[in-house]
Amino acid sequence: MTDELQPADRRGVATDGGSPAEVFRVFLKLGLTSFGGPIAHLGYFRDELVVRRRWIDDAGYADLVALCQFLPGPASSQVGFALGLLRGGGWRGGLAAWVGFTLPSALLLVACALGAAAVAGAGGLLHGLKLVAVAVVGQAIWGMARSLTPDRPRAAIALAAVLVVTFAGGAGGQIAAIVLGALAGLRLCRGEAPAAASQLRVPLSRRTGAACLAGFAALLVLPPALAGATGSQAIALFDAFYRSGALVFGGGHVVLPLLRAETVAPGWTSNEAFLAGYGLAQAVPGPLFTFAAYLGAVMEPAPNGIAGAAIALVGVFLPGLLLVAGALPFWDALRRRALAQAAMRGANAAVVGILGAAFYDPVWTSSVLTPLDFALALAGFLLLTVWTAPPWVVVVLLALAGALLGGA
Template identity: 50%
Template sequence: MERLSRYIEIFLIATRLGFTSFGGPVAHLAYFQEEYVQRRKWLSDQMYADLIALCQFLPGPASSQVGISIGMLRGGLIGGLLAWIGFTLPSVLILTIFAWYVIQLDLADAVWIGALKVVAVAVVAHAVLNMGKKLAPDLPRIALLVGSATVLLLFPFAITQLVVIALAALIGAIYFKNIAKPNEAETVMTFSKKLGAISLSIFVALLALLPIINHFYNHIYIELFDIFYRVGSIVFGGGHVVLPLLERELVPSGLISEDMFLAGYGAAQAIPGPLFTFSSYLGTIIHGIPGMLVATIAIFLPSFLLIIGILPFWQQLRQMKYVGAALLGVNAAVVGILIAAFYHPIFTSGIMTELDFAVALLGFSLLQFWKRPAWLVVIIVVVVYILLSLLM
């Protein structure tokens, strides 16, 4: 009975956070700190910082991974699953309903869809600027950023991004080892190394075998699972980086139009919860509710497998200076990936007129200088865009 009440508690608290956590991954971590550390005392400040360090090390949605880890700390594997469902479900439902609304009413050419594309320009420009300041603060990392962006702009292929990330990790391990600082805090929790090895084996097996299975058994569910699982496995740098990876997988293949893709990305800025639930919108547009379920599960599954797999080995890994140095290189390259995505498809598809640019500038200014939350900026930009469109 005590275990059941603990599961219910985990789910209800995570769900409340899922409905109220606006502002992106950094804001999510602040909400978690207030709720789980300060108010409920489920873990100490040091333990919480340790979890953040681990999840920053892993690819995938860092804030969601921290929430999953806290759920596991509180209630084991089931607790982690319930924490993820609670935090993710609100935004999944909202974006699924939005996608259904767009499909049923054929709103691809509506004025407010254009407004959402403009929102995407403002939000990503803001993310690029702020991530660049933080992740590329010196000339060597700026050079890595510029080089990554240049390569991706000239060779805009999905495989190029994997190569860029791998090279950035190698360069970082060699050239940044003198500035990397390993984390020496104690491990907050662990599973057995056997379970960790099994989980990592499943992660690698799926990553290697899904493209092969998709090649020989051409089915929409297998194709979607392959795409979203692969993207969830290689995304470093947070939710905004998922945009270029998914765009290059889905738009050229004709699974979704560029306009519908960017409209959903703009809408995702206005809702609480993890940006990775953008996959729920895409899955719904592509293949209805079954597509939504496949896409959502597939993009988050790597996070579960990696958390369970890495925890038993994290103590040894984080004390290796080369690991931290490699991540410094990867983080700089991530900003380059964002810059390439900002130009195409975001800027080239979102900014078509002087009105588009002016409203995007308004949105960017509200985010960057007036420090307004993303959900409020989305509402303001959409309203202003529609009113100006009617007047002009």
């Protein structure tokens, strides 16, 4: 199968199936060139796969995007995985899409992590990368608040989530905020009409979908018990990243507080290394979730290095991919339910509050230490939001500023 453009049928997916090799080539190209975060990635996908290659039409693509925004997990990677499933005829196509899109940024971040010892003394450079995190998370909150809290009820849910996370703390507080946000959404966010749904030709049966959902649930329950019984650090590492990936609603930036609770709090990595790696993750193309590979590589307890990176990377992505495969066969029926949509509006508003709490602690409190830090972080924020500079430009400028000022 070549990469020639294919006509889309009325159900939204190209009538001629593709091969996993074709899917891998196309998504490897996207993984090497897609800068700018999940919203930008969805734009790249549409340009390459809807407009140029016609693998799917706009209605079918919008349906996939809606599903992946409804579910927890990395939305752009989930959309890519779903497109690979549909185009490549099943699991091999989906995995080819995921590997192609994920591999470039994961390899770059692991290389940076393995070379971290060489730059450990470059305090100014690392501080500049921490200021990048201030600018990027600030931009994420700004954009998400405008779209996910457009009215008073959802703004109130976001504020309540800030209070829950601030006073409860840890991963438990974040889970509680999302659950309470969804319950509040059932009560307060039911005024909008349910979104219309288009049909997709899904190469998975409902039985397969149910098995994937059961596997998702089992992997939330079994690894903690196994880690406690065996004392295995490898299982504990997988569990920490799997749990974080399973609870990310609203975009890749929300993984920041979840991963910090799982890695910095138990002493697996330092707060400085965590925020420096998060800043580096803004400079590479592809999904932000590959930040997990960096963390797996730099951790002190073994397994770390390449083995730790592989465990962390699979762990953080696996729940989102299982959920997409599990939900696709049932999506048409579920999406038409007004109650499900109301709950998700509330949960998404709570996500804004969770990210707002994380923006204060640890991002702001550990990065903005002087008036000059504030000025640099504000400059980065304005470059992203007003001048719409690519994130990698902000990374380079603030890292250089930090290095120069740190050495002064």
